[in-house]
Amino acid sequence: MSNAFITQENPVETVANNTQAFRRAYKRLNSGEQKDEQKAFCRHYSISPPAFRARLSGSTRVSDSELAWFEKRVATYFPS
Numbered sequence: 001m002s003n004a005f006i007t008q009e010n011p012v013e014t015v016a017n018n019t020q021a022f023r024r025a026y027k028r029l030n031s032g033e034q035k036d037e038q039k040a041f042c043r044h045y046s047i048s049p050p051a052f053r054a055r056l057s058g059s060t061r062v063s064d065s066e067l068a069w070f071e072k073r074v075a076t077y078f079p080s
Helices: 011-027 031-045 049-057 064-075
Strands: none
Touching: 011 049, 011 064, 031 049, 031 064
């Protein structure tokens, strides 16, 4: 038996964390890269630019898979 704690974030915290991470990744890019990645995200998820901006502002939820996809794309601009 383990004494490890299992923590679960409530849905509101997850939405806020995903939005913050999404915004942080977006802000790492210059303006030209931001436009390119916004278009790629909109095309990949079949959404409009206003829907993208809603995710960026926190008005609309950023899913875990959307965040992972976006962070992976942003990481390609910053090779290790």
